[in-house]
Amino acid sequence: MDDTGIKREPVIRISNDRMEAFIMLPTVEEEYHYTVDEVLEAVNRNGVIYGINCETISDMVEKRLMGREVLFAKGKPAVDGADGYFDFYFDSDLNHRPTVKSDGSVDYWSVHSVEVVKKGQTIANYCEPVAGEDGIDVLGRVIAAKKGKGLPPLVGRGFDKSVDGLTYTAAIDGKIERHKNRIIILPILEINGDVDVGTGNIDFVGDVVIHGSVKTGARIRAAKSITIDGVCEGCVLEAGNDLILRNGMIGMGKARIIVKGNLFAKFMEYTDVEVDGFVEADSAINCNVVSNDKVIFNGGHASIVGGKVYGCAGIEVQNLGNDAFIKTEVHVGVHKKIKIKIAELEKLVDQKQMLLNNINAGIKQIEQMMGSAADGMNLEEKKLALVRAKIEKTAELTEDKEELERLKGIVERSTGATVQVLEHVYPNVEVCINNSKLVTKEEFDKIEFKEKDKAVVMLSMK
Structure with missing residues (x-):
């Protein structure tokens, strides 16, 4: 005042x-x-x-x-720093299933399970963290900025890193895979033309990509995946992972397909097929197909005509059989071969476990004798022989147990398996679910086959 x-x-x-x-x-x-x-x-x-x-x-x-x-x-606001990050110059989010077009057809060219890089290609750049800048308020107090954090360098194999640690380039031609900050580039066999008897059989430890066709008599084996852009004719294909046939297989009764992963095919004709995973295709004509997962034929007018198709976890198809009433068999549920194999393996596991127990008992007995026996050298040799036998039988037992668990997983997937026909099912189609069977006598639309009271029944899906 x-x-x-x-x-x-x-x-x-x-x-x-x-x-x-x-x-x-x-x-x-x-x-x-x-x-x-x-x-x-x-x-x-x-x-x-x-x-x-x-x-x-x-x-x-x-x-x-x-x-x-x-x-x-x-006051001056704090400017937060920015964390370091990687820019990747390859596709690591691959499309492992084909896309369905607007007209209902399936685009098998959309399946992309292998990303290929060339030697010297830049695969990643590291952007270093920004430190940030502290602020200050009107009272003169410091406002601490968030400091940018760095990332550890990429690890893996098949690539080189620049001296400053910022640029990563492929050291070889091959398939690139990324899991968080781990990158692996593996050898890949890429063939730009056709494969035939003249080219010779292919047996490769990695992935195989063929941009042409595979002719009659050729054999291709890959420890990883196989991708074929052209048409396959009467050949043998074995894939340790997925198999992608963008233009299908004309088997001519000579073709065989063995796949440890999943199978994608435009079509299959007169071909024997064994797949550990699922099968997706447009059509199968007079094929013998065994899948330890689900079988899906859902593109446009996809169909199964003739032959035998087994899908452990179920079958989904647009059309089953045809208007010429060609006998067509489909099976879902537990395949009898799997039941037999499980019984054999369970017996074998018990036998090997008993043998291993006897070996362990023998080793223990020898160890007790070694302290008092005069002939220690002879006992040491016997113990060494038993230890070797133990290692060998333990490895065999582990392998058998893993296979037994895999087969039991297949049985588990088969629980409640059905056959769904989204459009037409024709006469002379045999549907088997586990040990039950039904043969169609007339044509039906939109039907699901299920097992009920140890019999196959038809339910409308309309």
């Missing part, structure tokens, strides 16, 4: 985040006035020391801006 009783103390308000400060000059009579020093003293008493705009304060005093708040100080 001055002598006249009029309050002349400037009012300072600081925002909750302390990043802005406002000043309000109380209204006074015309003969009274504020000075810049007087206002700055009030500012100082309120602790505002950073970001002060003296020009704004001078302007308020000179123009007598009273009775309203004016922003006069601003």
Whole structure:
């Protein structure tokens, strides 16, 4: 208060985040006035020391801006740093299933299970972290910025790293795979033309990609996946992973397909097929197909005509049989071969476990004798022979147990398996579910075959 009783103390308000400060000059009579020093003293008493705009304060005093708040100080916000990151220059999100087009047909060219890179190709760049910049509020307090964090370098094999550690390039031609910060480039066999008897059989430890066709009599074996762009004719194909036939197989009764992964095919004719995974195709004509998962024929007018098709986990097909009433057999559920194999393996596992127990008992007995026997050398040799036998039988037993678990998994997948016909099922189609069988005598639309009370029944899906 001055002598006249009029309050002349400037009012300072600081925002909750302390990043802005406002000043309000109380209204006074015309003969009274504020000075810049007087206002700055009030500012100082309120602790505002950073970001002060003296020009704004001078302007308020000179123009007598009273009775309203004016922003006069601003803090500097912290600028958070950015974490380091990798830019990858290859597709690591592969499409492992074909896409269905708007017309209902299936595009097998959309299946992309192998990403190939060339030697010297840049596969990744590392963008280093940004440190960030601390801020400060109007009271002069430091606002710590979030510091950018770095990433560990990529690990794996098949690539080189630049001296500065920022650029990664492929060291070989091959298939590239990424799992988090691990990159592996593996050899791949890529053939731009056709494969025939003249080319010779192919037996490769990695993935095989053939951009042409595979002719009659050729044999291709790959430890990983096989992708064939052209038509296959009367050949033998063995894949340790997936098999992709973008233009199908004309088997001519000579073709055989063995797949440890999944099978994708445009069509199959007169071909024997064994697949550990699922099967997706447009059609199968007079084929013998065994899948330890599901069999799906759902593109456009996809069909199974003639032959025998077994899908452990079920079969889904647009059309089953044809109007010529060709005998067509489909089976789902537990295949009798699997039941026989499980029984054989269970017996074998018991026998090997008993033998292993006897070996362990023999080793223990020899160890007890070695302390008191005079002929220690002879006992040591016997013990060594038993230890070798133990290692060998343990490995065999582990392998048999793993195979037994795999087969039991197939049995588990077969529970509740059905045959779904999304369009037409024709006469002379034999449907088997586990040990039950039904033969169609007439044509039906949209039918699901299920097992009920140890018999196959038909249920409408309309």
